[in-house]
Amino acid sequence: MGNVIFLAGARGGAGATTCAYYLGCALSLAGERTLIADGDSACGDGLQVSGMSGLNVYTLADAQKGACRVRQAILKHEKQINLFLLPSLNCTDGEFISRAVCESAETFDYILCDGCASSACRRAIIMTEPYPSSIKAADKKIARLKDGGLGDVGIIVNKVNGGLVCNGEIMSPQEISSLLRCPLLGVIPEDLGMPMGKCGRAAAKAFKMTADVVAGRSAKIYGVTARYRGLGGSIKRKLRNFV
Template identity: 30%
Template sequence: MGEVIVITSGKGGVGKTTTSANLGAALASLGKSVVLIDADIGLRNLDVVMGLENRIVYHLVDVVEGYCRLSQALIKDKRFDNLCLLPAAQTKDKTAVTPEQMRQLCKELKVDFDFVLIDSPAGIEQGFKNAIAGADRALIVATPEVSSVRDADRIIGLLEAESMPAPRLIVNRIRPAMVRRGDMMDISDILDILAIELLGVVPDDESIVVSTNRGEPAALAAASRAGQAYRNIARRLLGEDVPFLSLGDNPGLLFRIRRLFGNAR
């Protein structure tokens, strides 16, 4: 029996879809069977980021409405046989699916896959409720901005209300140089407010933009620093103890993260 993990943030544009795609690819490259669900109905992106857009025949709404079988809607990744995508519908909206249907869907999928990763839409409305309905646990993506952290806090509160186990945090798009200058929130500032476990820190990296546009997850590019961060996060998801990336020439940040973990709350 696999595990259903929702990737969510509250705020838009912080990298939920990129994180979903890269974690999916990284977990698949580690030999796990993974299915990615794009729960952002009406604004589907995950297929584009995965480079699978041109293979879509059926989508999530077709499945829940019974127009096709689940297996027909699953698109196999070009790179890995053990990675699948269940795309969102582009012509419907969030109300096309109910939380109960999502729960049922996740239940079916986790029989066949080690990991079911759900890419949640931004916001806290119907789409978010659908996305978290079937999830066993959640990963929160936040960027080092006050607005993003505020929204993440709200989301954590909402997840608590669902009796979900404490979510884990991925800090995305951090810029060590700016943190060093004091122009950007650092990890400890964020953890201070959110008080949840840190799963990974992904540096701001131009290669992400390139790989996203090409539909090639950066996690598969050996040279990409962000890709390395995603690979590490995937290994931590599997329970490995992977040290945090040294972000460039900044021993201070690494030290701070280690220190945070030394007295984990």
């Protein structure tokens, strides 16, 4: 039975789908057979972010109608070996999605459930941005998951600008983790290329480190402030005010 993990953003746009994809890439690169269960039944955002939109013949909606089996709806990533995606496009039956995830669990090392199948998961990761409104929403989401019986909840702090942390303008990921009383599994830097589908070197390294923590291979968290320290770093921080 693989590790089935519920991934969700503290609030809309916190980066759950982006993190599910890049975390999935990092796990698959480490040799883990990884499935992303895309919970976006309205738009299939997981298909878009992973570059697999248009490749799907079936989705879970077809499996639910009996037109195919669940495993026939699973797509294999063209470039990332070991990475697979299960689209839920047009399937709004949460219980069916959970059953499909459980059915697939035997054949994968990791299943990352992006906003779906929480009842099939024993672990959860909440993505939060480093801003008060997002942290507050994360607190509520974590409490709801714990009340629902999901005890193993960790957080990833996404879109962190290390310069703002150094300036004391935003809380550090470690402070957010202790405020939320939840283990910090990863920190992903703000990457302005990401909305255009590009993952820069720093973010890719951060996802790799996060994957190692999630898999229990390491406890090291990406140091988001390193490049903003020292003389060069303080110039970068000052320049940010002008650009």
